[in-house]
Structures are given as C-alpha cells and as structure tokens.
Amino acid sequence: MSILQLKLLGFSGKIKILHLTWTAFFISFVVWFNHAPLMLMIMDSVNLTESEVNILLLLNFALPIPARIIIGMVVDRFGARISYSTLLALSSLPCFAFAMAESFQQLAWARFCLGFIGAGFVIGIRIIGDWFPARQVGVAEGIYGGWGNFGSAAATILLPGLALYFGAENGWRYAIAVTGILSLAYALIYYRNVEDTPPDVPYLKPRRSGAMEVTSIKDLFLYICTTVPLYTAMSLLTWQLSTPEADLLSTPWVIAINIIIWALFFFQACQIVDINAERLSRPIDSIHHYPFKQITILSVAYLMTFGSKLAVVSMLPMFFFTIYRETQAVSMIDAGLMASSFIVMNLIARPAGGWLSDRIGRKLSLTMFLAGTSLGYYLMSFIAGDWPILMTISMTVLCSIFLQAAEGAVFAIAPLIKRPMTGQIAGIVGAYGNAGAIFFLALMGHVAPSTFFIILAVCALASAILARRLEEPKEFITEIMPDGTLVKIELD
Template sequence: MSETHIVDDSRKLRLLNFADQKIRMLHLTWFAFFLTFVIWFAHAPLLIHIKEALDLTTAQVKALLILNVAITIPARIVVGMLVDRYGPRIIYSSLLFISALLCIGFAFANTYEALALFRFLLGFVGAGFVIGIRMVGEWFPHHQVGTAEGIYGGWGNFGSAAGAMLLPTIALMFGGENGWRYAIVSIGVVSAIYSLVFYKFARNTPKGSVYFKPKKSGGMVVTSWRAFWALILMNIPMYLALAMLAWRLSPAGVNLFSDNMMYLMWVLLAVLFVVQTQQIWRVNIEHLRAGVPEVDRYSFKQVGILNIAYFATFGSELAVISMLPLYFLETFEGLSAVEAGLLASGFAFMNLVSRPMGGWFSDTFGRRKSMLFLIAGLAVGYFLMGLMDSYWWIPMAVLVTMACSFFVQAGEGAVFAIVPLIKRSMTGQIAGMAGAYGNVGAVVYLTVLSYVDYSTFFYVISASAAVGLIAVAFLNDPKGHIVEVGEDGTVHRIAVG
C-alpha cells in the first residue's frame, strides 16, 4: 500500500510563487473558469444592444435569460463524469474551444431562432466550474485544498462581473451598430487561444501522482443500497427544475413555445429520468449484490448534505443577483437605475474574497464547524434582508446585503473545500451533482419570486437555509485517509484530515 500525498506543511498559499508548480496550476485553472463565466454571461451587459439590433420583444429577451441556464444542470452531471474519466486537462481545453465557437456563433446570429439556439448551447459552458474542482483537488493537500478551491471558485466567478464592466467598453471601442458583436467575438477568440495554452501547460496531477478513475462509467457509483436509493431520489429535483424551466418558456411564462411543446418536453424529461435510473442500476447492481469491500466504500450522505448546502448557497446567489438591482430600484425612492445596479453589484463582487475565506475557514477551523457557522450566517442574513423596506437607511441596507453575501459565498467555498475529500476518483461527479443542485436552487427560488413579494422571497431562502443547517449538523468531518485503487491494483492512501 502506498501513501499518496503532497508534502507541504504550511496552510498559507504563496500566490506569487510561480516557481511552485501547484501555484501555476491554480492560476491556470482559475483563469480558465474566469473565461467560462465571461462567455456564459457575455450577453447580459449587452442585452440593450442585442434587443435593438434584432428588434426583440421583452418576452424574447427574458426567454434568452432562461435558455442561458437551461442546459447547465445536466451539463454539470455529464462533464463531471467526463473529467473523472479523461482528466481535467483535455476536458477543460475542449470546453474552452467549443465554447469559443459557440460564442462566436451567438455574436453573428441574425435571427432570434439562431440567437436562442446558441444561447441554449452556451449554457454548457457553465459546467466548466466542475472541471477545475477536480484539477485543484489533485494538486493541493488537504490542509490547503479549501483555500485553493475558494480562490479558484471566487476569482473565476468574478468573470461575470468583469465581463459586465469590460464588454460594453469593448463594444464602444469597436463602435457602430455591430460593436456588441465584435465585443462578444473578442472573448470567443481569447477563449480559443487560451484553450491551447491550457492544454500545453496544464497537468492533471503532480509528477509521480496517480490520476484515479472510476471503475465504471455511465452513472455515479455508490457503495451501499441505501446510497443507491438516495441517489435516485436526489436526481428527481434536477428533473423537476428542468420541467419548471420548460414551464417558464411556455405560454404561462415568456411564451417561447406552445403548451404542446412543453408537454412534449416533460415527457422527454420523464424518459431521460428512466434511462438515467437504468444506467445507475447497470453501473451499481453487480458490486452491490456481491458486497462492496470496505476499502472501496465512501459516504454518500456527505454528497447529499453538500447538495442541500449548495442549493441554499449558490442557488440563492444566482437568484438574488438577478433580482437585486430591481429590488433596490423599487424599494428605495430617489435611486436611479445606474445607482441601484452599482449598489446591487456588491453582492457579486464579494466573491473575490468571500469564497477563498470560506475555504480558509474550512481548512483552519474544521469542515463541519465552518459550514454550520456560515450556513447559520446566511440564514440570519436573508432574514434581515426580508425585514428591509423603504424606511431603512440605504447604507444600512447595503451593509446588511454585503454581510449576507459574505456568508453565502463563503458557504460556497466551504462546500467545495469538502468535495475533493470524499472520493478522489469521483470528485468530478460529486462536484457536478453539487453544482447542479446550485442551479436547481436558483430555478426554485426564482419561481418562488414570481409568486411572492420581495420580503417573502428572502424569508423563503432563510427558511430553506435553516433546513440546510439541520442537514449540515449531520455532516462528518473528513478524517484520516481515503483509499483509492490504481488500475494496476495498487492501493493508495490519501490524507484528508
């Protein structure tokens, strides 16, 4: 039995020490994620120009926003499987290059149908996050992995805010009625070039380390019958979220397609659920019947709890970011649209420090303890946001909002500080499922918002976070070692706590 670890006793990451290969890998990887977020939300700051250029209706614009996230839920599951099987180097390079082509296609679309198709397909780029989680987990030891994953997630997530600042300026530099097209093309070109850079310089693992792959592909491998049934149950909310998205695109929502098309999509989702369940059965039935050796076991309970936590953290972040500018504009008299947007932008800007801090908390003070503290903080934060009204002093409202966003994003960092410590060979799939649950949360929260007022919306998030807090109370701190078996049969012990 061999001991697989990375020797580094310091918890502090020296981010400017480019002589350290793992630091170089971290910078390579967070910038790849940064680019995927710029591409994913490149349309958002340019929507006014896109609307004018193609003479779109308000309903068509809303449909584009929904289409942008529709495919991300299944994409994160699929990409998680691919990265576990083939490694992050080839999968991230491929994703960046394919996304670049789709981005350029969107920029030159001249009909709404083409625009909608490319926007729908570009939702796949939102799965890029999953790839880097496995990559960073391979390079950093357990006492640094939370901080490293937080930097990866926080700095990469900033791509949406950076795009919002840079792309309108680039469009103005090009000028003319097609300036927005060239701005979007420019980020596509950068992504294509960077895909080659990433492929040339990135490595899946440190020299001498083994890249562990799942023994079977086509579905998540579980190690007990209880976990098998839990996995089936946890897939259901993802299909329900996709069904909700179809409903929002029907006449009951933005009227992109007919009721009959919505029913057809519901039937298709039901069929896909049956097919996926059969795949999970096929992948797991043999070893579950034979009995899983102790060395191969892992706790699926950990996965389920992290799914619930990410539902409340990232799900609420996506939902709140999309409504916060309008909330400030409608709640506080005297604010202009620009001022409301600037005040609301602080929620996303906190990612730069909040996610890394959440990961650092997890590395320093313990996984479970940090999660409990951060989830409790966001539950209180959203409750206070529910109390806000037009009588509040605006600086106080902004302070409460920023404090809440810290707990939300630090909670996200704490979730992915644990993901690489559950089962190394399945980190991509575990990250994919947790990431998908974040998108499910956004769909659910935004659907709730369409029926209730702003205060009730914040109270609902707070209540769901309280449920998440109860779940996190049952989380186990990763301790000792996890065991992986190489393709040659060699047993490796990997320190996780």
C-alpha cells in the same frame, strides 16, 4: 494553513495549476454571462421584446444542469487538461454564432448551446483536488471558485465599454466575438501548460462510466432520489418557457420535451442500477465504503447558496431602485452599483470559507456559514425605503459574505468524499446550484421581495440543520492506486 503559505505570487507546480485553472474558469464565466450587460444593445439591434429577453436569460441556465453531470463523467475519464481545453474551444463556436445572430430564434439557440460552458466549473474542482493536499484543498478550491466566478462581474464591467469602443450599432457583436476568441486562444494555452496530476502521481479513474458506484442498497435509492430535483428543474424551466409571458413553447412541445426529460431520468436510473447491481450482490470491502448522503447534503447546500445567489443578483437592482427611487432619488445606475456589493465579495469570501474549513473543521464551517446566511436573508427582508443606504449595503454585504463562504465550504468537502469520482460528485453538486437558480427564479415572480427573503432564510436554516448530518473525514482518507496499493492521504 495560511493563504500566504500557498505562495500565490509563484507560478510553478500546484500554484501554476491553480492560476491557469481559475483563469480558465474566469474566462468560461465571461463567455457564459457575456450577453447580460449588453442586453439593451441587443434588444435595439435585433428588435427583441421584453419577454424574448427573459427567455434568453432563462435559456442561459437550461443546459448547465445536464452538462455538469456529463462533464463530471468526462473529466473523471479523460482528465482536466483535455476536458477544459475542449470545452473552451467548442464553446467559442456558439459564442460566434450568438455574435452573428440576426433573429431571436438564432439568438435563442446560440444562447442555449452556450450554457454548456457553465459546466467548466466541475473540471477545475477535479484538477485542484488532485494537485493540492487535503489540508490545503479548501482554500485552493475557494480561490478557484471565488476568483473564477468573478468572470461574470468582469463581463459586466468591461463588455459595455468594449462594445461602445467598437461602435454603437454592432459593437455588441464585436464584444461578444472577442470573448469567443479569448476562449479559443486560452484553450490552446491550457492544453499546452497543464498536467492532470503532479509528477509520479497516477490519475485515479472510476472503474466504470455512466454512473457512480455506491456501497449499499440504501445509497443506491438515495442516488436515484437525488437526481429527481435536477429533472424537476428542467421540467419547471420547460413550463416557464410556455407561459403567456414567454410564449416560446406550445403545449405539444411542452409535453414532448417533458417526455424526453423523464425518459432520460428513467434511462439514468437504469444506468445507476445496472452499474451497481452486481457489486451490491456481494460484500464490499470497507476500504470502498463512502456515505452517499454526503453528496446529497452538499447538493442541497449548493442549491441553497449558489442557486439563491443567482436569483438574488437578478432581482436586487430592480428591488433597490423600486424602494429608493422616491425616498432617496436612486437611479437605475445607482441601484446597480448597490446590488454589485452582493457579488463582489465573492473574491474574498469564497476563499475564506475554504480556508476556515481547512482550519476549524469542514462540517462546522459549512453549518456556521449556512446559519449566518439564514440570518442575513432574514435581516434583508426588513429593508425598506426609509433605511439609510449605507445600512442597506452593509446588510447586503454581510449576507453575501456568509453565503459565498458557504459555497467555499461546500467544495472544501466535495473533493475528499471519493477522489476517483470527484468530477461526477462536483457535477451533481454543481448541477444542484443551477437547479436552485431555476427554482428560486420561478418563486421570485410569485411573492413579494420581503417574503422571498424570508423563504430564503428558512431554506438556508433548513440546510444548516441538514449539514449537521455530514460525516467529516478524520485524520486521513485512503485511496487505491491503479496497481492495487493503498495510499493514505493525510488531512492534517
């Protein structure tokens, strides 16, 4: 299916839904990352230390892990129209609170709460999957993810200039507040212009909320095991906030928070068992069967791709500055521009990854892109100060293309596993991406950059091998309508 056949210049039907939804995602990422390009101004205004800045950056990734799981359940239950509108509107409140903060504690709480908007990604995965036929879902999800993700880059490009326009002292506050106003206004626009499904197509909901239904005892245990890394990431983040460098949490607080984290894990495990125990006690019709390993494999792949991307984007500017400042007189501004080459390819590579998945096969595409990512990271481990800058940028772009195409390939598969639970599936997979960011950011501080890239290469190769165990849907998938009738959804 050609991208041109989607008629992206139109604004009706499914194309209207695509444009309105990637714009909602774009705005959510502008709000989520609105602090990063203004951090130097915020430091001067509120008299923050470097350790306090690092804490704010970590807090930005804390809430999206549980939030994506929660939002996945919400969107499956209430639909994308209400879910996205409500999320954008409510998220404007901590955005305004961050803009008005006068102390580190106020900034920290506002930034922690603002992390919830990072869960908006899950909502779009559900509505795009419902509006687009399976043969186009890969490229549509790729456009949604790729163009929406660019919101973080747009924030970096536009907000510093906007802050300077408003004035040096409090300009950052007005710039942050503008993003909150934008989020609040677009919540109304989205609510008034979007429908959850095409006309005459019912909205498929899971029969029970609180956890996904599985179809075997083996999948039940795999589901519980798949949630463990998410809670581990939250424990790791808690520990990072207690280190001497951060010094935000005392030992009693760390113990208390970890007790809460693992109590929530135990509660979720009980929910999973409770929702599935009765149905697993009797034979389940084959029409309901789906392999849960699909979700686990995609989760690992997204941990590797999105998680490593966030970590690499965080370290590349300083890495390039360190190795080139003496050999080729590169400034911090130059290093930042060089590093931007890693993220800007998201506009093209992620849709291309979804498009190729639709064309040549989903499992093959994901495996190929993960293998290419492994090669790219391995080659980046050799970057040194005597390399020509053009060669370094070319290597960075090559790795980025494979990495972000793999992200597109992941969500070319996710909406086709079990359509009534797409939100919850996307919630788990997306949460793994944020967990990956925490894992890789923690690792980054303990190894040299070359070693870090080699570890990423090994992880990407392991993910590619694991992706070979995916079961790609063939010819059609079958869904049960609310009235009990069966509908075959063509994949070709």
